[in-house]
Amino acid sequence: MKNYPFNSWKVLTAATLLFILSQFAIADVYVIANTGGISDADLRDIFLGEKQFSGALKLIPIDNSAAQEEFLSKVIKVDVTKYNATWTKKSFRDGATPPAVKSNDLEVISYVKSTPGAVAYVNSEPKGVVLIKKF
Amino acid sequence: MSHSKKNSVLAKSICRLSFLVIFASSAPSFATMTNEELQAKLEQALNEIAQLKAEVKAQQAKEKPPSEPTMSTVASPVASPEQQESQRISVLENQITQLSQHSNSAADTGLPIHGFIDVGLAHSSDQQPNGASISKLDFYLTPSIGGRIKSLVELNFEVSSTGEVGTDLERMQLGYTFSDELTLWLGRFHTPYGYWNTAYHHGAQIQPTILRPQFLDFEDSGGIIPAHNVGLWATGGFKTSDGKFTYDLIIANGPRIVGGILDPNLASDDNHSAMVGANIGYEFNHTLEGLKIGLDWLKGDVNSYDYTNNENKFFNATQNELNMLGTYLVYLPDDWEFLNEYYYFNNKNLIGGSGTHHSWAAYSQLGFHVTTVWTPYVRWEKAKLDQSDNYFYTQESGQSYDRSIIGARYDINPKATLKFELLQTNYNDRDVHDDNEILFQYAVRF
Numbered sequence: 287m288k289n290y291p292f293n294s295w296k297v298l299t300a301a302t303l304l305f306i307l308s309q310f311a312i313a314d315v316y317v318i319a320n321t322g323g324i325s326d327a328d329l330r331d332i333f334l335g336e337k338q339f340s341g342a343l344k345l346i347p348i349d350n351s352a353a354q355e356e357f358l359s360k361v362i363k364v365d366v367t368k369y370n371a372t373w374t375k376k377s378f379r380d381g382a383t384p385p386a387v388k389s390n391d392l393e394v395i396s397y398v399k400s401t402p403g404a405v406a407y408v409n410s411e412p413k414g415v416v417l418i419k420k421f
Numbered sequence: 422m423s424h425s426k427k428n429s430v431l432a433k434s435i436c437r438l439s440f441l442v443i444f445a446s447s448a449p450s451f452a453t454m455t456n457e458e459l460q461a462k463l464e465q466a467l468n469e470i471a472q473l474k475a476e477v478k479a480q481q482a483k484e485k486p487p488s489e490p491t492m493s494t495v496a497s498p499v500a501s502p503e504q505q506e507s508q509r510i511s512v513l514e515n516q517i518t519q520l521s522q523h524s525n526s527a528a529d530t531g532l533p534i535h536g537f538i539d540v541g542l543a544h545s546s547d548q549q550p551n552g553a554s555i556s557k558l559d560f561y562l563t564p565s566i567g568g569r570i571k572s573l574v575e576l577n578f579e580v581s582s583t584g585e586v587g588t589d590l591e592r593m594q595l596g597y598t599f600s601d602e603l604t605l606w607l608g609r610f611h612t613p614y615g616y617w618n619t620a621y622h623h624g625a626q627i628q629p630t631i632l633r634p635q636f637l638d639f640e641d642s643g644g645i646i647p648a649h650n651v652g653l654w655a656t657g658g659f660k661t662s663d664g665k666f667t668y669d670l671i672i673a674n675g676p677r678i679v680g681g682i683l684d685p686n687l688a689s690d691d692n693h694s695a696m697v698g699a700n701i702g703y704e705f706n707h708t709l710e711g712l713k714i715g716l717d718w719l720k721g722d723v724n725s726y727d728y729t730n731n732e733n734k735f736f737n738a739t740q741n742e743l744n745m746l747g748t749y750l751v752y753l754p755d756d757w758e759f760l761n762e763y764y765y766f767n768n769k770n771l772i773g774g775s776g777t778h779h780s781w782a783a784y785s786q787l788g789f790h791v792t793t794v795w796t797p798y799v800r801w802e803k804a805k806l807d808q809s810d811n812y813f814y815t816q817e818s819g820q821s822y823d824r825s826i827i828g829a830r831y832d833i834n835p836k837a838t839l840k841f842e843l844l845q846t847n848y849n850d851r852d853v854h855d856d857n858e859i860l861f862q863y864a865v866r867f
Contacts, residue, residue, distance in 0.1 A: 336658075336665075339601050344568045367835050374866065377535070378624055381563045381573030381596060 313409045317418040320404045326419040335382045347385040348406035350394045357407045360421045536560040539625035539864035547856040559623045571596035606654040613669035613700045614717040615762040626864040634784040636804045640683035643818035647676040649685045669700040675721035681817035696721025711754040717747040725815035739811040740771040758788035768812045778810030800826040820851040837865045
């Protein structure tokens with residue numbers, strides 16, 4: 287019988303542990319904007335539709351479905367269900383439009399780069415946009 | 422790397438690039454594709470780019486050790502195949518970005534329709550309708566018109582107690598947001614008094630109970646205060662360190678009373694006397710998040726009309742001044758629902774010399790989320806309305822009453838809810854039978 291350098295059970299156990307740990311790994315969230323002047327203390331209000339302007343600039347919050355769960359949990363402190371329910375009520379009551387949803391970091395960064403007032407979040411370290419805060 | 426192997430990698434890369442160029446350059450034809458199809462193709466292209474980048478990087482790393490950059494590469498007027506490939510990838514990235522933006526703009530041009538549906542069962546001890554019923558189909562739209570321009574339309578199809586389907590443009594308002602502190606609306610809106618009237622509107626699924634408090638019900642469902650108005654509405658708020666001041670100011674046509682029912686004067690004012698109102702509130706943050714308190718006021722002349730023998734004509738029977746002062750306290754933390762509103766009326770009869778009349782109405786409701794899906798609740802409500810006040814006397818539902826409700830709400834999911842209620846209503850000063858009811862409602866939103 288051929289001798290392998292590692293015991294196959296150990297390898298399997300390590301791989302399983304790594305897999306389980308990877309499920310609990312929480313990615314970093316980078317909140318970005320087209321221009322500066324936005325405080326991280328305003329992010330909750332911006333994404334819940336309570337703050338619509340920064341000076342004379344109309345703010346355009348953008349959701350990123352690839353990073354939404356981490357963002358809502360770390361920054362807004364609500365879960366996706368409550369966030370969606372809040373926007374349903376806000377839209378029905380105030381005629382407010384919920385943030386548009388992009389599907390990945392590349393789309394989000396591209397939109398934020400080209401849209402004055404855009405505020406969004408990504409999982410990968412962004413370039414060419416203003417970083418408001420890393421969470 | 423051998424020459425033939427290098428060529429093979431490059432050939433493979435170029436094949437993939439060709440596919441991507443064809444894909445990207447055919448962007449205009451994607452106008453006919455759905456967003457899901459566009460998204461799938463976009464993701465496929467992004468994966469291809471990532472693979473290509475990795476391959477190019479690996480190839481460059483093998484050929485040129487980072488510590489020894491060759492001047493010939495930098496200075497060469499003719500780009501190497503690797504540089505050409507990198508440039509192509511950059512061009513492709515730009516095209517993919519444009520495709521993404523095209524997809525987004527296509528989504529922006531669509532107008533999502535949202536709404537509410539509710540159906541139910543009822544059993545009553547009095548002559549009220551019994552059995553199954555379809556109740557309402559309520560659509561609302563918030564067309565996105567431009568940066569500061571807002572719009573809201575709510576169209577309601579409602580089945581009356583006689584089984585007819587009525588259509589009502591419940592809200593139609595166009596607004597302009599000047600700042601976070603001021604939005605100005607013009608059109609038909611829900612009168613901003615108290616909390617309930619501007620919180621739940623006609624959305625049965627988001628309303629915590631099956632029925633609104635009776636005195637706060639809509640005009641054509643027995644309400645005695647104008648729930649809708651047509652006019653100008655200024656609204657906004659000011660943040661403080663602990664919360665937010667909110668305000669609403671209105672000037673509107675005000676209603677009239679026709680055949681015992683409040684009519685919101687959609688087309689024009691009937692008495693050239695505007696209705697004015699204000700609502701000032703404070704929303705707490707931090708430890709008291711979910712608590713809102715406020716004061717409101719509504720004043721205006723409301724004429725009552727009665728039918729002549731000819732049913733197509735009616736005459737001005739009374740002229741009344743509605744003067745209402747209200748207060749509210751609402752506490753909605755994660756586990757509780759505690760809602761309270763109180764209204765005091767100091768109405769004047771402008772003809773007939775009966776003077777000033779005092780009345781009041783109030784409700785208090787308490788609910789508790791025992792689990793994430795179950796919420797039992799109770800509500801008590803009472804209206805003590807002076808029957809010598811023509812404003813109430815000429816309204817079909819202007820009688821004094823008290824009502825107790827016990828019920829439970831079960832959220833099947835965030836968009837579908839079942840509610841079950843037991844109601845006991847006592848009418849105090851008119852010849853109306855007291856009533857016990859059992860109600861069931863199945864409500865969804867979409």
